[in-house]
Ligand SMILES: Nc1nc2c(ncn2[C@@H]2O[C@H](COP(=O)(O)OP(=O)(O)O)[C@@H](O)[C@H]2O)c(=O)[nH]1
Protein backbone atom coordinates (compact mmCIF):
# COMPACT_ATOMS: atom_id res chain seq x y z
CA UNK A 323 0.00 0.00 0.00
CA UNK A 324 1.30 3.48 -0.91
CA UNK A 325 0.18 6.57 0.97
CA UNK A 326 -0.25 9.98 -0.56
CA UNK A 327 -1.64 13.34 0.57
CA UNK A 328 -4.15 15.29 -1.46
CA UNK A 329 -5.15 18.90 -0.85
CA UNK A 330 -8.28 20.60 -2.04
CA UNK A 331 -10.74 23.38 -1.30
CA UNK A 332 -13.07 21.03 0.53
CA UNK A 333 -13.49 17.36 1.32
CA UNK A 334 -15.51 16.71 -1.80
CA UNK A 335 -12.82 18.27 -3.96
CA UNK A 336 -10.18 16.07 -2.33
CA UNK A 337 -12.22 12.91 -2.83
CA UNK A 338 -12.83 13.79 -6.44
CA UNK A 339 -9.11 14.25 -7.01
CA UNK A 340 -8.45 10.94 -5.28
CA UNK A 341 -10.88 9.11 -7.56
CA UNK A 342 -9.60 10.77 -10.69
CA UNK A 343 -5.97 10.10 -9.90
CA UNK A 344 -6.08 6.70 -8.27
CA UNK A 345 -9.36 5.10 -9.29
CA UNK A 346 -12.05 3.32 -7.28
CA UNK A 347 -9.69 1.26 -5.13
CA UNK A 348 -8.00 4.15 -3.40
CA UNK A 349 -9.15 4.69 0.21
CA UNK A 350 -9.52 7.72 2.37
CA UNK A 351 -7.51 7.17 5.57
CA UNK A 352 -7.58 10.47 7.34
CA UNK A 353 -8.74 14.02 6.82
CA UNK A 354 -7.95 17.40 8.34
CA UNK A 355 -8.45 21.10 7.87
CA UNK A 356 -5.26 23.00 7.32
CA UNK A 357 -4.38 26.61 6.79
CA UNK A 358 -2.11 27.74 4.07
CA UNK A 359 -0.30 31.05 3.70
CA UNK A 360 -1.13 33.86 6.13
CA UNK A 361 0.69 37.06 6.99
CA UNK A 362 4.08 36.74 8.70
CA UNK A 363 3.30 33.31 10.11
CA UNK A 364 0.44 34.73 12.20
CA UNK A 365 -2.27 32.80 10.41
CA UNK A 366 -3.90 36.11 9.61
CA UNK A 367 -5.69 35.90 6.26
CA UNK A 368 -4.55 32.30 5.92
CA UNK A 369 -6.53 30.14 3.55
CA UNK A 370 -8.45 27.22 5.00
CA UNK A 371 -7.96 24.03 3.03
CA UNK A 372 -8.69 20.34 3.32
CA UNK A 373 -6.06 17.66 3.28
CA UNK A 374 -6.65 13.93 3.08
CA UNK A 375 -4.44 10.89 3.45
CA UNK A 376 -5.06 8.33 0.78
CA UNK A 377 -4.05 4.67 0.67
CA UNK A 378 -3.41 3.39 -2.82
CA UNK A 379 -3.11 -0.37 -3.33
CA UNK A 380 0.12 -1.09 -5.17
CA UNK A 381 -1.64 -2.95 -7.91
CA UNK A 382 -3.83 0.08 -8.39
CA UNK A 383 -3.76 1.73 -11.76
CA UNK A 384 -2.28 5.10 -11.10
CA UNK A 385 -2.03 7.39 -14.07
CA UNK A 386 1.65 6.54 -14.52
CA UNK A 387 0.94 2.84 -14.42
CA UNK A 388 -1.83 3.21 -16.98
CA UNK A 389 0.44 5.15 -19.25
CA UNK A 390 3.18 2.57 -18.89
CA UNK A 391 0.77 -0.28 -19.51
CA UNK A 392 -0.66 1.37 -22.58
CA UNK A 393 2.83 1.98 -23.91
CA UNK A 394 3.70 -1.68 -23.34
CA UNK A 395 0.49 -2.69 -25.00
CA UNK A 396 1.18 -0.53 -28.02
CA UNK A 397 4.68 -1.96 -28.27
CA UNK A 398 3.37 -5.52 -28.09
CA UNK A 399 0.81 -4.81 -30.75
CA UNK A 400 3.43 -3.25 -33.00
CA UNK A 401 5.53 -6.37 -32.54
CA UNK A 402 2.57 -8.50 -33.44
CA UNK A 403 1.88 -6.48 -36.57
CA UNK A 404 5.51 -6.74 -37.64
CA UNK A 405 5.33 -10.46 -37.02
CA UNK A 406 2.20 -10.86 -39.08
CA UNK A 407 3.68 -9.07 -42.03
CA UNK A 408 6.76 -11.35 -42.18
CA UNK A 409 6.92 -13.94 -44.98
CA UNK A 410 5.42 -17.27 -44.00
CA UNK A 411 8.66 -19.08 -43.15
CA UNK A 412 9.58 -16.42 -40.63
CA UNK A 413 6.17 -16.12 -39.07
CA UNK A 414 5.55 -16.49 -35.40
CA UNK A 415 2.22 -17.30 -33.82
CA UNK A 416 -0.35 -14.76 -32.86
CA UNK A 417 -0.90 -16.05 -29.33
CA UNK A 418 0.44 -13.77 -26.65
CA UNK A 419 3.11 -16.09 -25.36
CA UNK A 420 4.35 -16.94 -28.79
CA UNK A 421 4.37 -13.41 -30.00
CA UNK A 422 6.75 -12.46 -27.22
CA UNK A 423 9.31 -15.08 -28.17
CA UNK A 424 10.49 -13.54 -31.37
CA UNK A 425 14.01 -14.88 -31.11
CA UNK A 426 15.18 -18.47 -31.41
CA UNK A 427 14.38 -21.24 -33.81
CA UNK A 428 10.94 -22.75 -33.50
CA UNK A 429 10.31 -26.35 -32.62
CA UNK A 430 8.40 -28.47 -35.08
CA UNK A 431 5.20 -28.51 -33.04
CA UNK A 432 5.16 -24.76 -32.54
CA UNK A 433 5.82 -24.37 -36.23
CA UNK A 434 2.80 -26.55 -37.02
CA UNK A 435 0.69 -24.53 -34.61
CA UNK A 436 1.84 -21.35 -36.26
CA UNK A 437 1.07 -22.72 -39.68
CA UNK A 438 -2.39 -23.44 -38.40
CA UNK A 439 -2.70 -19.89 -37.14
CA UNK A 440 -1.54 -18.47 -40.41
CA UNK A 441 -3.94 -20.68 -42.26
CA UNK A 442 -6.88 -19.55 -40.21
CA UNK A 443 -6.21 -15.88 -40.75
CA UNK A 444 -6.13 -16.23 -44.50
CA UNK A 445 -9.13 -14.85 -46.31
CA UNK A 446 -11.89 -17.42 -46.29
CA UNK A 447 -12.14 -17.60 -50.07
CA UNK A 448 -8.42 -18.19 -50.43
CA UNK A 449 -8.43 -20.94 -47.83
CA UNK A 450 -11.35 -22.59 -49.49
CA UNK A 451 -9.49 -22.57 -52.77
CA UNK A 452 -6.39 -24.06 -51.16
CA UNK A 453 -8.19 -26.70 -49.17
CA UNK A 454 -10.96 -27.49 -51.62
CA UNK A 455 -13.34 -28.07 -48.73
CA UNK A 456 -15.89 -26.17 -46.77
CA UNK A 457 -14.77 -24.41 -43.62
CA UNK A 458 -16.98 -23.88 -40.61
CA UNK A 459 -16.49 -20.21 -40.63
CA UNK A 460 -18.84 -17.67 -41.95
CA UNK A 461 -17.57 -15.08 -44.26
CA UNK A 462 -18.52 -11.48 -43.93
CA UNK A 463 -21.58 -10.34 -45.76
CA UNK A 464 -20.36 -9.86 -49.25
CA UNK A 465 -23.29 -11.34 -51.09
CA UNK A 466 -26.66 -9.77 -51.42
CA UNK A 467 -28.98 -11.33 -48.91
CA UNK A 468 -31.77 -13.59 -50.01
CA UNK A 469 -35.07 -14.36 -48.38
CA UNK A 470 -34.96 -11.60 -45.80
CA UNK A 471 -38.29 -10.15 -44.92
CA UNK A 472 -37.81 -6.45 -44.70
CA UNK A 473 -40.02 -4.63 -42.29
CA UNK A 474 -42.16 -1.92 -43.77
CA UNK A 475 -40.13 0.80 -42.16
CA UNK A 476 -37.09 -0.45 -43.93
CA UNK A 477 -38.64 -0.47 -47.36
CA UNK A 478 -38.17 3.23 -47.79
CA UNK A 479 -34.53 2.73 -46.95
CA UNK A 480 -33.98 0.64 -50.05
CA UNK A 481 -36.26 2.57 -52.32
CA UNK A 482 -34.97 3.14 -55.84
CA UNK A 483 -33.29 6.47 -56.36
CA UNK A 484 -35.71 7.77 -58.93
CA UNK A 485 -36.65 11.38 -58.69
CA UNK A 486 -40.30 12.17 -59.09
CA UNK A 487 -40.19 15.94 -59.33
CA UNK A 488 -43.86 16.22 -60.22
CA UNK A 489 -44.79 15.20 -56.68
CA UNK A 490 -42.37 17.50 -54.99
CA UNK A 491 -42.49 21.20 -54.69
CA UNK A 492 -39.47 23.02 -56.04
CA UNK A 493 -36.78 23.59 -53.45
CA UNK A 494 -34.37 26.42 -52.92
CA UNK A 495 -31.25 25.72 -55.05
CA UNK A 496 -29.01 25.50 -51.98
CA UNK A 497 -31.28 22.94 -50.34
CA UNK A 498 -31.58 21.09 -53.64
CA UNK A 499 -27.80 21.05 -53.97
CA UNK A 500 -27.37 19.42 -50.57
CA UNK A 501 -30.22 16.97 -51.11
CA UNK A 502 -28.82 15.89 -54.49
CA UNK A 503 -25.43 15.29 -52.97
CA UNK A 504 -26.80 13.33 -50.00
CA UNK A 505 -28.90 11.22 -52.35
CA UNK A 506 -25.74 10.21 -54.19
CA UNK A 507 -24.12 9.47 -50.83
CA UNK A 508 -26.63 6.86 -49.77
CA UNK A 509 -29.66 8.54 -48.22
CA UNK A 510 -33.12 7.58 -49.41
CA UNK A 511 -35.31 10.08 -51.17
CA UNK A 512 -38.05 10.03 -48.56
CA UNK A 513 -35.62 10.69 -45.72
CA UNK A 514 -34.15 13.64 -47.59
CA UNK A 515 -37.58 14.97 -48.46
CA UNK A 516 -38.38 15.16 -44.76
CA UNK A 517 -35.06 16.86 -44.10
CA UNK A 518 -35.65 19.37 -46.89
CA UNK A 519 -39.06 20.33 -45.54
CA UNK A 520 -37.59 20.94 -42.09
CA UNK A 521 -34.69 22.95 -43.48
CA UNK A 522 -37.07 25.13 -45.46
CA UNK A 523 -39.10 25.80 -42.34
CA UNK A 524 -36.08 26.67 -40.30
CA UNK A 525 -34.18 28.85 -42.73
CA UNK A 526 -35.30 32.35 -43.67
CA UNK A 527 -34.91 33.68 -47.20
CA UNK A 528 -31.82 35.56 -46.03
CA UNK A 529 -30.34 32.44 -44.39
CA UNK A 530 -30.87 30.51 -47.59
CA UNK A 531 -28.60 32.80 -49.55
CA UNK A 532 -25.60 31.14 -47.93
CA UNK A 533 -25.01 27.45 -48.61
CA UNK A 534 -23.06 27.15 -45.33
CA UNK A 535 -26.24 28.01 -43.42
CA UNK A 536 -27.99 25.11 -45.10
CA UNK A 537 -25.25 22.63 -44.23
CA UNK A 538 -25.08 23.89 -40.64
CA UNK A 539 -28.84 23.48 -40.20
CA UNK A 540 -28.61 20.04 -41.76
CA UNK A 541 -26.07 19.09 -39.09
CA UNK A 542 -28.45 20.29 -36.39
CA UNK A 543 -31.32 18.39 -37.99
CA UNK A 544 -29.31 15.16 -38.05
CA UNK A 545 -28.16 15.69 -34.47
CA UNK A 546 -31.82 15.59 -33.51
CA UNK A 547 -32.38 12.37 -35.41
CA UNK A 548 -29.27 10.47 -34.34
CA UNK A 549 -29.46 8.60 -31.03
CA UNK A 550 -26.34 7.84 -29.03
CA UNK A 551 -25.44 6.20 -25.74
CA UNK A 552 -21.83 5.42 -25.10
CA UNK A 553 -21.85 4.21 -21.54
CA UNK A 554 -21.39 0.46 -21.43
CA UNK A 555 -23.01 0.45 -17.99
CA UNK A 556 -25.99 2.40 -19.15
CA UNK A 557 -29.24 1.00 -17.77
CA UNK A 558 -27.43 -1.49 -15.55
CA UNK A 559 -29.06 -1.67 -12.12
CA UNK A 560 -26.75 -1.05 -9.17
CA UNK A 561 -24.91 -4.11 -7.99
CA UNK A 562 -25.45 -6.05 -11.18
CA UNK A 563 -22.63 -7.28 -13.34
CA UNK A 564 -22.68 -5.97 -16.87
CA UNK A 565 -22.29 -8.48 -19.67
CA UNK A 566 -21.95 -7.27 -23.24
CA UNK A 567 -22.05 -9.63 -26.21
CA UNK A 568 -20.58 -8.18 -29.39
CA UNK A 569 -22.13 -9.65 -32.51
CA UNK A 570 -21.64 -8.92 -36.18
CA UNK A 571 -20.15 -10.30 -39.38
CA UNK A 572 -16.61 -11.64 -39.50
CA UNK A 573 -14.18 -8.83 -40.13
CA UNK A 574 -16.51 -6.10 -38.92
CA UNK A 575 -14.07 -5.28 -36.09
CA UNK A 576 -15.50 -7.06 -33.04
CA UNK A 577 -12.28 -8.36 -31.54
CA UNK A 578 -10.25 -5.19 -31.95
CA UNK A 579 -13.12 -3.05 -30.67
CA UNK A 580 -13.45 -5.27 -27.61
CA UNK A 581 -9.72 -4.87 -26.95
CA UNK A 582 -10.05 -1.09 -27.21
CA UNK A 583 -13.05 -1.02 -24.88
CA UNK A 584 -11.35 -3.36 -22.44
CA UNK A 585 -8.41 -0.95 -22.27
CA UNK A 586 -10.72 2.02 -21.84
CA UNK A 587 -12.79 0.45 -19.08
CA UNK A 588 -10.02 -1.37 -17.23
CA UNK A 589 -6.81 0.59 -17.64
CA UNK A 590 -8.41 3.98 -18.01
CA UNK A 591 -11.54 3.80 -15.87
CA UNK A 592 -10.33 1.26 -13.33
CA UNK A 593 -13.17 -1.24 -13.80
CA UNK A 594 -12.70 -4.94 -13.32
CA UNK A 595 -13.07 -6.32 -16.80
CA UNK A 596 -12.83 -9.85 -18.13
CA UNK A 597 -12.93 -11.08 -21.69
CA UNK A 598 -14.62 -14.14 -23.12
CA UNK A 599 -15.06 -15.57 -26.55
CA UNK A 600 -17.68 -17.99 -27.82
CA UNK A 601 -15.66 -18.42 -31.00
CA UNK A 602 -14.09 -21.73 -30.04
CA UNK A 603 -13.39 -23.25 -33.42
CA UNK A 604 -10.86 -20.82 -34.81
CA UNK A 605 -7.47 -20.79 -33.15
CA UNK A 606 -6.63 -17.37 -34.52
CA UNK A 607 -9.84 -15.93 -33.14
CA UNK A 608 -9.03 -17.18 -29.64
CA UNK A 609 -5.39 -16.15 -29.81
CA UNK A 610 -6.20 -12.66 -31.03
CA UNK A 611 -8.31 -11.80 -28.01
CA UNK A 612 -6.07 -13.73 -25.62
CA UNK A 613 -3.16 -11.65 -26.83
CA UNK A 614 -4.89 -8.42 -25.88
CA UNK A 615 -6.17 -9.85 -22.60
CA UNK A 616 -2.65 -10.95 -21.61
CA UNK A 617 -1.17 -7.61 -22.61
CA UNK A 618 -3.61 -5.83 -20.31
CA UNK A 619 -3.48 -8.44 -17.57
CA UNK A 620 -7.17 -9.27 -17.87
CA UNK A 621 -8.82 -12.66 -17.33
CA UNK A 622 -9.72 -14.39 -20.57
CA UNK A 623 -11.82 -17.48 -21.26
CA UNK A 624 -12.55 -19.27 -24.50
CA UNK A 625 -15.66 -21.39 -24.63
CA UNK A 626 -14.13 -24.84 -24.99
CA UNK A 627 -17.39 -26.26 -23.77
CA UNK A 628 -20.43 -24.72 -22.26
CA UNK A 629 -20.02 -26.34 -18.84
CA UNK A 630 -16.50 -24.98 -18.34
CA UNK A 631 -17.59 -21.61 -19.59
CA UNK A 632 -20.40 -21.58 -17.07
CA UNK A 633 -18.00 -22.44 -14.25
CA UNK A 634 -15.70 -19.60 -15.23
CA UNK A 635 -18.57 -17.14 -15.35
CA UNK A 636 -19.92 -18.20 -11.97
CA UNK A 637 -16.50 -17.68 -10.40
CA UNK A 638 -15.83 -14.43 -12.21
CA UNK A 639 -15.76 -11.42 -9.87
CA UNK A 640 -15.53 -8.75 -12.54
CA UNK A 641 -17.86 -5.82 -13.03
CA UNK A 642 -17.83 -5.94 -16.80
CA UNK A 643 -17.72 -9.00 -19.03
CA UNK A 644 -17.06 -8.42 -22.71
CA UNK A 645 -17.96 -11.35 -24.94
CA UNK A 646 -16.54 -11.79 -28.41
CA UNK A 647 -18.54 -13.98 -30.76
CA UNK A 648 -18.02 -15.62 -34.13
CA UNK A 649 -19.40 -13.88 -37.18
CA UNK A 650 -22.73 -15.54 -37.70
CA UNK A 651 -24.46 -15.53 -41.00
CA UNK A 652 -28.08 -14.72 -41.60
CA UNK A 653 -28.00 -17.76 -43.84
CA UNK A 654 -27.21 -19.99 -40.88
CA UNK A 655 -29.77 -19.08 -38.30
CA UNK A 656 -28.94 -22.16 -36.20
CA UNK A 657 -25.67 -20.45 -35.31
CA UNK A 658 -27.54 -17.57 -33.79
CA UNK A 659 -29.62 -20.05 -31.84
CA UNK A 660 -26.37 -21.52 -30.56
CA UNK A 661 -25.46 -18.11 -29.25
CA UNK A 662 -28.60 -18.29 -27.14
CA UNK A 663 -27.02 -21.09 -25.11
CA UNK A 664 -24.27 -18.73 -24.06
CA UNK A 665 -26.76 -16.09 -22.96
CA UNK A 666 -28.57 -18.61 -20.80
CA UNK A 667 -25.46 -19.22 -18.73
CA UNK A 668 -25.85 -15.81 -17.12
CA UNK A 669 -28.11 -15.39 -14.16
CA UNK A 670 -30.08 -12.88 -12.15
CA UNK A 671 -27.12 -10.86 -11.01
CA UNK A 672 -26.13 -10.14 -14.57
CA UNK A 673 -27.38 -7.41 -16.85
CA UNK A 674 -26.93 -8.65 -20.40
CA UNK A 675 -26.78 -6.56 -23.51
CA UNK A 676 -25.90 -7.25 -27.12
CA UNK A 677 -24.16 -4.67 -29.26
CA UNK A 678 -24.05 -4.99 -33.04
CA UNK A 679 -20.66 -4.28 -34.58
CA UNK A 680 -21.22 -2.86 -38.02
CA UNK A 681 -18.66 -1.64 -40.50
CA UNK A 682 -19.40 1.73 -42.02
CA UNK A 683 -17.72 0.64 -45.24
CA UNK A 684 -20.37 -1.91 -46.22
CA UNK A 685 -22.95 -1.16 -48.88
CA UNK A 686 -26.35 0.14 -48.03
CA UNK A 687 -28.25 -3.08 -48.60
CA UNK A 688 -25.51 -5.04 -46.89
CA UNK A 689 -25.88 -2.91 -43.77
CA UNK A 690 -29.61 -3.50 -43.89
CA UNK A 691 -29.11 -7.25 -44.24
CA UNK A 692 -26.80 -7.27 -41.23
CA UNK A 693 -29.07 -5.20 -38.99
CA UNK A 694 -31.96 -7.41 -40.01
CA UNK A 695 -30.13 -10.69 -39.52
CA UNK A 696 -29.12 -9.86 -35.96
CA UNK A 697 -32.50 -8.56 -34.96
CA UNK A 698 -33.35 -11.89 -33.34
CA UNK A 699 -30.56 -11.46 -30.77
CA UNK A 700 -32.11 -8.19 -29.67
CA UNK A 701 -29.54 -5.43 -29.88
CA UNK A 702 -30.30 -1.81 -29.12
CA UNK A 703 -26.91 -0.28 -29.79
CA UNK A 704 -24.51 -0.25 -32.70
CA UNK A 705 -20.74 0.02 -32.54
CA UNK A 706 -19.81 1.52 -35.88
CA UNK A 707 -16.35 0.61 -37.17
CA UNK A 708 -13.93 1.69 -39.89
CA UNK A 709 -15.03 5.31 -40.07
CA UNK A 710 -11.51 6.10 -41.20
CA UNK A 711 -12.11 3.99 -44.31
CA UNK A 712 -15.67 5.05 -45.02
CA UNK A 713 -16.55 7.38 -47.88
CA UNK A 714 -19.90 8.47 -46.50
CA UNK A 715 -21.97 7.76 -43.41
CA UNK A 716 -25.39 8.73 -44.72
CA UNK A 717 -26.84 5.28 -45.23
CA UNK A 718 -25.86 3.85 -41.81
CA UNK A 719 -27.07 6.97 -40.04
CA UNK A 720 -30.40 6.78 -41.82
CA UNK A 721 -30.64 3.05 -41.19
CA UNK A 722 -30.07 3.43 -37.43
CA UNK A 723 -32.68 6.18 -37.33
CA UNK A 724 -35.17 4.12 -39.30
CA UNK A 725 -34.82 1.05 -37.10
CA UNK A 726 -34.56 3.13 -33.89
CA UNK A 727 -31.14 2.05 -32.76
CA UNK A 728 -28.48 4.02 -30.93
CA UNK A 729 -24.80 4.37 -31.71
CA UNK A 730 -22.51 3.42 -28.85
CA UNK A 731 -18.93 3.77 -30.07
CA UNK A 732 -17.08 4.69 -33.21
CA UNK A 733 -14.02 2.74 -34.22
CA UNK A 734 -11.79 5.00 -36.24
CA UNK A 735 -8.69 2.97 -37.06
CA UNK A 736 -6.61 -0.11 -36.39
CA UNK A 737 -4.60 1.29 -33.51
CA UNK A 738 -5.51 -0.69 -30.38
CA UNK A 739 -6.33 0.62 -27.82
CA UNK A 740 -6.67 4.21 -28.97
CA UNK A 741 -8.75 4.26 -32.12
CA UNK A 742 -12.17 4.32 -30.55
CA UNK A 743 -14.44 7.23 -29.69
CA UNK A 744 -17.64 7.56 -27.76
CA UNK A 745 -20.36 8.04 -30.34
CA UNK A 746 -21.66 11.59 -30.29
CA UNK A 747 -24.45 13.18 -32.27
CA UNK A 748 -22.07 15.93 -33.31
CA UNK A 749 -19.35 13.70 -34.78
CA UNK A 750 -21.83 11.57 -36.65
CA UNK A 751 -23.89 14.44 -38.01
CA UNK A 752 -20.81 16.38 -39.06
CA UNK A 753 -19.28 13.37 -40.77
CA UNK A 754 -22.48 12.91 -42.76
CA UNK A 755 -22.68 16.51 -43.92
CA UNK A 756 -18.92 17.05 -44.24
CA UNK A 757 -17.62 13.61 -45.28
CA UNK A 758 -14.11 15.00 -45.67
CA UNK A 759 -13.98 14.93 -41.85
CA UNK A 760 -13.88 11.13 -41.99
CA UNK A 761 -10.42 11.25 -43.49
CA UNK A 762 -8.91 13.10 -40.57
CA UNK A 763 -10.77 11.26 -37.87
CA UNK A 764 -8.52 10.01 -35.10
CA UNK A 765 -8.80 8.14 -31.86
CA UNK A 766 -8.84 9.59 -28.42
CA UNK A 767 -5.68 9.68 -26.39
CA UNK A 768 -6.69 8.48 -22.96
CA UNK A 769 -4.47 10.85 -21.05
CA UNK A 770 -6.51 13.80 -22.24
CA UNK A 771 -9.63 12.56 -20.54
CA UNK A 772 -8.12 11.47 -17.20
N1 LIG B 1 -9.21 0.89 -40.77
C1 LIG B 1 -9.83 0.26 -39.79
N2 LIG B 1 -9.65 -1.06 -39.62
C2 LIG B 1 -10.28 -1.67 -38.59
C3 LIG B 1 -11.13 -0.97 -37.71
N3 LIG B 1 -11.63 -1.87 -36.80
C4 LIG B 1 -11.10 -3.06 -37.13
N4 LIG B 1 -10.29 -2.95 -38.20
C5 LIG B 1 -9.53 -4.02 -38.86
O1 LIG B 1 -10.43 -4.94 -39.44
C6 LIG B 1 -9.91 -6.26 -39.37
C7 LIG B 1 -10.90 -7.17 -38.69
O2 LIG B 1 -11.02 -6.78 -37.33
P1 LIG B 1 -11.41 -7.84 -36.20
O3 LIG B 1 -11.51 -7.08 -34.93
O4 LIG B 1 -10.52 -9.00 -36.23
O5 LIG B 1 -12.87 -8.25 -36.73
P2 LIG B 1 -13.83 -9.42 -36.22
O6 LIG B 1 -13.70 -10.54 -37.18
O7 LIG B 1 -15.22 -8.84 -36.25
O8 LIG B 1 -13.40 -9.79 -34.84
C8 LIG B 1 -8.58 -6.15 -38.63
O9 LIG B 1 -7.54 -6.08 -39.56
C9 LIG B 1 -8.70 -4.83 -37.88
O10 LIG B 1 -7.45 -4.23 -37.63
C10 LIG B 1 -11.30 0.44 -37.91
O11 LIG B 1 -12.03 1.14 -37.21
N5 LIG B 1 -10.63 0.99 -38.96
Ligand SMILES: [Mg+2]
Pocket residue numbers: 576577578607646
Ligand atom coordinates in the same frame (compact mmCIF):
# COMPACT_ATOMS: atom_id res chain seq x y z
MG1 LIG C 1 -12.81 -11.66 -34.17
